[in-house]
Amino acid sequence: MRFLGVLLATALVLAGCGADGSERASATSDARQLLSATVNNLPELRSATLDAKIDAAADGRATQVALRGPFQAGKKGETPRFALSAELTSEGRKESAGVAYTGKAAYVTLKGASYEVPSMLAGQLTAGLEQALAQGGTGGPLTTIDLKRWVPTPVNAGTADVGGVQTVKLTGPADVKKVISDINLLTGQLSSLQGVPGVGGKVPKQIPADAGEKIKDLTVTVFTGAEDQILRRLVVEGTATSGDAHAVLDLTLTKVGEDQSIEAPKNVRPFAELLGQLQGAGILGG
DSSP: OTHHHHHHHHHHHHHTOOOOOOOOOOTTSOHHHHHHHHHHTGGGOOEEEEEEEEEEEETTEEEEEEEEEEEEOOSTTSOOEEEEEEEEEETTEEEEEEEEEOSSOEEEEETTEEEEOOHHHHHHHHHHHHHHHHHTOTTOGGGGOOHHHHOSSOEEEEEEEETTEEEEEEEEEOOHHHHHHHHHHHHHHGGGGTTSTTTTTTSOOOOOGGGGGGEEEEEEEEEEETTTOOEEEEEEEEEESSTTOEEEEEEEEESTTSOOOOOOOSSOBOTHHHHHHHHHHTOSOO
């Protein structure tokens, strides 16, 4: 049940995320210019429905993680609204969790049951998110991710449909050191969540500097809107230098710029019923 920290971290990243008028891009557009425009437009990505998947395998064992749900950024300084759910499948076992914030109340979902978070704890959560957002500057933590650094030599691989939107596919080998550097910068911004009960200790740790030596190939593919040059899909695929280990991250954003429906779960139960489960699963506490 360590998903709660990851879910909140994801909500934070997306919160800083629409766009300035741009010329329509095509299969003949300059890849570097399109990638640069996509990075510049990241702060304008303020609402969407997220569908992210991670498929990893090593030593004959496979693990899949799915993260889905809508998010909607509010006015400057406001905590974003979101309703995210995660599911982990590994070695025949499946776990799931969810977290939502409607702007008025926060909820967690475990084992199919939803609970309203007490106002004091919800206040700690929103305060931690707002502090982390402030560390990211006007564009939020998402601006920490500079895809131009990740893919120094992108190639325009033609057009593709993503959720009914025409996009241009930009791909190329990744600069592993710069990818790790950006991820660690983002992780540092998430440190303000450490004091939130149920999240402290679950915030992702920084990646060791020598981790890049274990990665053989890393490819990044960006799908940017042909009309607005706003990120619609990001695929990162890597293989290890030894063994058969490999992993794929596939993140898709649909309904970009639209108002998202974020409502309280139905049949909400008292939070007191959840306390024993949190303690038993090691979620409660910093």
